[in-house]
Amino acid sequence: MYMPVLEINLRKLEENARTEKALLASSGIEVMAVNKVFDGCVETAQAVFNGGITVIAESRTYNLKKIRETGCTTCLLRSPCLSEIEDVVRYADISLNSEPVVLRALSHEAQRQGKTHQVLLMVDMGDLREGIWFSEYQRILETITLIADLPALELYGLGTNFNCYGTVLPTVKNGEDFLALAARLEADSGIPVRRLSAGNCTSYHLLDKGIWPHGLNHLRIGGLHEFGIEYVDMKYLNEFHHSSKPVDKACSDMYILEAEIIELNSKRPYRLGNWASMPFCKVKPLSIMARADAHCWRLGARMCRRITVCRAMTLSLS
Template identity: 25%
Template sequence: MPTFLVNVSKIQQNLDAIFARAQERKIDFVSVVKSFHDSSELMHLFDRRRPSYLGMSKLPLAEKFRDQVQSPIMMTSIPRPADAARTVRIAEVSLNSNLETIAALDRAAADAGTHHGIVLMIDVGDLREGILPADAAAFVRALAGRGFAHVSIRGIGTNYACANGVEPSAANLETIYSLAGELAAILGARPYVSLGGSSILDWLDHHHLRDWPTQIRIGQSILLGTLPVVDTAAPGLCTDTLVFRSTILEQALKPSAPAEPGGADALGAVNRPCDRGFRRRAILDFGVSDTDPKALVPSDPGIEIITANSDYTIVDVTDSNQPYDVGDTIDFIPKYRAMLQGFISPYLEKKYQ
């Protein structure tokens, strides 16, 4: 069975390092926990740090852990109107960009006898969720005109490098901070600015975030120690946090190209491999039902991933200096998508070290 080796102490080092940097700059910190799915070990690790919020994107997981954690929960994916009652029961705050969804949350909060916080999402260029900056003032006035008594805007937020790889810049940060100042006059209070995505970490160290109540929502850099888009190590963080370990099921010399042209493979991809003669190939005990093989980096630089299907991944070990055989293991370093799919897969064993 393929295995995730999870180095809890290294993940804790990353968590503590980012938390300390945020505290030093008087910035609220949201630990985004969606990447490790239902790992109770990591959930409790994140919770013990007592972030401003645990950022969760799936209601079933939030419901599972609500009574197991002490930190308040922020729903980091926009709720469906039909899920308003579940959302206000589980989370103190949710991200929103639709007036009728907010109306549903207000009704649900009234029925539950509670109050729910809103982070109004603004799209500053990544073209994911959020209203355009030019429409924000009119949106807030319309919201105020509805007279909602059980929801209120706590902050305005945006996401970076989630849909189109747009990273923080002086221009788009100035847009959202200036908008926060404009909305403060309408709201009668200063909303915090909630910045989502690990790419914001660079601005903690090398740039300047305006002196305003600010919140950062971070996930990837805690778990992998890397920055999105550029996919490089984040300064001061550990990148040896996760190892994907597989086992060789078959190993043999085989042609590097099929004898006859083929069509699509089991996953619908059309492969046109170059003929490199006979190569030593190994079949590994995982496929796309376990993780995303395309988002794995072999620890052995002499190994090349050739293709994968639902249960197998085929690698070329010809150029490796290791004498691999059936039963031997091969390790990989997961990128974000491999980590995400791996934690979700019920077929992947997780070992915490």
């Protein structure tokens, strides 16, 4: 039976990573490479590592286990579950956190394993992803103090998210608010905050415009080196390998998908007719459940793509 094949040009990926690191370093910004779109592919992680980015992030612990063989520093790009603390400490050097109960569990397990685990303390500046809400200053102060006090934990930095769950764009205003919060925390706690991790590749938009708030010195980036695209204005960046095809297709000549076409039709972008209830999406009375449903939708879509597209992968060094 014929299987679809995704071919990835590792040389171009490595060169994009090298370009990205140099571009951000020229503005005093450290970069953490996100590899999750490749689902823990060791070869892509190795290409990015060879390009000079030494910290690589994944959203699954079993993928962190795989990419450790590259020699990179690993980061779990989400808040850990209590049920996976042992694996988080074993396979992740860094993780994103905000909950005291999880921090205490990480501390206990890190002591048991004889390790020091680094924590990126997350603050929600409005996007509604993980983190303590920015106006709850006392909670943030207590949590950063807890990290400093707990044995076997070390503060990696202060982080936030933009244009992720809530599609809130990074701006000069929310960037400067994040800077002010960090400065106040340092003054009140006496704890140095060495990294201000100000989001993902959409935050590069401010740098591209020349309006980056000075002092934000860290980003967690995947799409920039994977596609060479600035995602807010949706344009290709000349320094990167990318495609000359329409930018709204977000494609790149680093990737070739070979597959049999089984149906080819042009259809309207919306459904026609009366709607039945949708699987995986029941109406919940509580807003907290709506977020869980949204994650189910994304997970379901990701699983479908993996089943139908990513059965095989060819890695090209050309």
